[in-house]
Amino acid sequence: MPSPKATPSRPDAPPTQAENDRPTFTHAEIVSVFSGVALAMLMAAMDQTIVATALPTMAGELGGLEMLPWVVTAYLLASTTTTPIYGKLSDLYGRKRVLEVAILLFLAGSALCAAAQTMTQLILFRALQGLGGGGLMALAFTIIGDVVAPRERGRYQGMIGGVFALASVAGPLLGGAFTETIGWHWIFLINLPIGLAALVMTRRTLGRLPLGRAKPTIDLLGALLLTGAVTSLLVVATRGGAPGLEWTSPLCLGLAGGGAALLAAFVWHEGRTAEPILPLPLFRLPVVAVATPVVAVSAMVLFAGIVFLPLHLQLVQGANATASGLMLLPMVLGMTFGAVGGGRLIAKTGRYKLYPLAGLALAAAMYLALGLLPWVAGNGLWSTVILVPLGMGLGLVMPVMTVAVQNAVGQRDLGAATAAVGFFRSLGGSVGVAVFGAVFHATVSDRLDAAGLSGRAVLEHGASALAGLPDGVKAGVLATLEHGFATLFLLAAGLAVLSFALTLFLEELPLRSGTAPAKAEEAVA
Numbered sequence: 001m002p003s004p005k006a007t008p009s010r011p012d013a014p015p016t017q018a019e020n021d022r023p024t025f026t027h028a029e030i031v032s033v034f035s036g037v038a039l040a041m042l043m044a045a046m047d048q049t050i051v052a053t054a055l056p057t058m059a060g061e062l063g064g065l066e067m068l069p070w071v072v073t074a075y076l077l078a079s080t081t082t083t084p085i086y087g088k089l090s091d092l093y094g095r096k097r098v099l100e101v102a103i104l105l106f107l108a109g110s111a112l113c114a115a116a117q118t119m120t121q122l123i124l125f126r127a128l129q130g131l132g133g134g135g136l137m138a139l140a141f142t143i144i145g146d147v148v149a150p151r152e153r154g155r156y157q158g159m160i161g162g163v164f165a166l167a168s169v170a171g172p173l174l175g176g177a178f179t180e181t182i183g184w185h186w187i188f189l190i191n192l193p194i195g196l197a198a199l200v201m202t203r204r205t206l207g208r209l210p211l212g213r214a215k216p217t218i219d220l221l222g223a224l225l226l227t228g229a230v231t232s233l234l235v236v237a238t239r240g241g242a243p244g245l246e247w248t249s250p251l252c253l254g255l256a257g258g259g260a261a262l263l264a265a266f267v268w269h270e271g272r273t274a275e276p277i278l279p280l281p282l283f284r285l286p287v288v289a290v291a292t293p294v295v296a297v298s299a300m301v302l303f304a305g306i307v308f309l310p311l312h313l314q315l316v317q318g319a320n321a322t323a324s325g326l327m328l329l330p331m332v333l334g335m336t337f338g339a340v341g342g343g344r345l346i347a348k349t350g351r352y353k354l355y356p357l358a359g360l361a362l363a364a365a366m367y368l369a370l371g372l373l374p375w376v377a378g379n380g381l382w383s384t385v386i387l388v389p390l391g392m393g394l395g396l397v398m399p400v401m402t403v404a405v406q407n408a409v410g411q412r413d414l415g416a417a418t419a420a421v422g423f424f425r426s427l428g429g430s431v432g433v434a435v436f437g438a439v440f441h442a443t444v445s446d447r448l449d450a451a452g453l454s455g456r457a458v459l460e461h462g463a464s465a466l467a468g469l470p471d472g473v474k475a476g477v478l479a480t481l482e483h484g485f486a487t488l489f490l491l492a493a494g495l496a497v498l499s500f501a502l503t504l505f506l507e508e509l510p511l512r513s514g515t516a517p518a519k520a521e522e523a524v525a
Contacts (some may be wrong), residue, residue: 042163058119085135085419086419090138109126261468294502298356299424301495305394355396366389439491
């Protein structure tokens with residue numbers, strides 16, 4: 001147990017001489033670093049969507065249909081719980097070492113997933129893959145923060161946001177294409193050349209960054225408490241209500257209570273250790289205190305589109321997985337334009353608060369239109385009119401919040417602070433999908449009972465759940481599903497409004513023009 005007298009890490013501590021002497025990077029070096037971390041981000045982000053279209057085929061070949069949801073959940077748990085841990089480790093041991101470990105873990109997990117012979121093996125190897133994926137997501141934004149001045153970071157982090165948007169559509173497209181042609185194993189094998197390229201592109205340039213602190217101290221107890229708390233609570237959030245984990249079952253209640261107790265113990269412990277995984281003083285900074293809940297709620301809004309718009313197109317419009325991915329291209333183009341354009345405006349003006357406000361207002365308006373007129377999502381020109389502005393609005397939020405947080409903290413805690421943003425983004429997305437799924441299930445299940453269906457079965461099995469329904473029954477089922485999706489889109493509009501209201505409290509600090517950390521009086525409001 002750490003000593004109660006240990007001195008906690010302070011995000012507002014004055015910079016050391018070593019921090020002020022951090023290297024500067026040429027444009028060519030920045031491009032090399034950016035290309036490498038963009039490939040790493042593409043690999044990790046795409047993996048969250050490429051697997052979904054192949055799940056039924058995997059279950060058919062490996063058996064264990066009842067274990068199918070855990071293929072996704074295992075990756076989600078591992079990547080979410082490790083995100084803040086990677087951020088702190090990169091502060092202690094240097095970005096290069098930790099990024100290399102994350103890439104190698106991800107590649108090892110990918111190779112093993114491709115070779116899995118049973119569903120149990122696949123779930124275990126997906127967890128290993130998630131252990132690497134959490135680091136890739138956390139470190140991409142942190143490394144950009146190392147090599148680019150805050151005022152210019154919006155350009156590059158906006159492009160990273162565009163990569164994430166691209167992965168959201170490329171994943172289902174590639175997953176469907178591979179499964180239907182060369183086999184589902186290739187959805188994992190494709191990671192190997194991408195990961196090796198990312199490793200080569202970042203290895204040389206990142207060697208110029210500091211290797212870490214002279215005598216790093218790892219907060220093992222904090223890591224264990226955080227992992228236990230988040231795992232327990234995410235299992236309840238993502239699988240609660242499923243057979244065997246009913247909301248009122250002893251197992252579900254035990255996981256919820258145990259997760260809450262571990263979370264309380266984690267918060268208590270972090271205030272008493274010298275090198276906490278999530279330094280609590282970070283959350284006393286006004287920018288961080290506002291940005292993290294904004295990121296969590298905005299992630300819920302984002303995943304309403306990424307996850308449920310394709311399902312809407314497949315279930316209600318009758319599109320296959322490939323076609324539904326293509327129909328989302330207007331949203332992806334909008335997200336890319338919003339993220340990149342917002343980053344350029346930040347670099348030009350030095351201001352950042354206006355852009356997420358405008359983006360969330362735009363997203364709320366478009367989700368409201370989808371809720372009132374859900375049929376427009378799959379209707380050619382109308383879908384473009386709605387989905388391009390929706391994507392633009394969402395693209396203006398996440399990268400800006402990362403820039404704001406990085407600008408508000410010193411270099412000592414850059415990794416932990418950036419990982420905290422990534423952690424809340426992952427947590428918000430995971431909880432958001434679970435909340436939307438629960439609302440959908442509650443909205444449609446009463447009407448689907450007559451057809452022998454449930455909202456959960458439809459979400460987990462997609463269009464295959466509707467196969468074999470008589471035409472007369474199917475028409476009523478489709479109308480019920482459209483009502484359920486309309487409810488989800490209206491809920492997403494309400495959450496966008498909530499995130500907008502929270503963003504009003506975001507403090508706008510001057511963006512620094514150098515990579516050296518701000519002094520305490522400049523970094524803290």
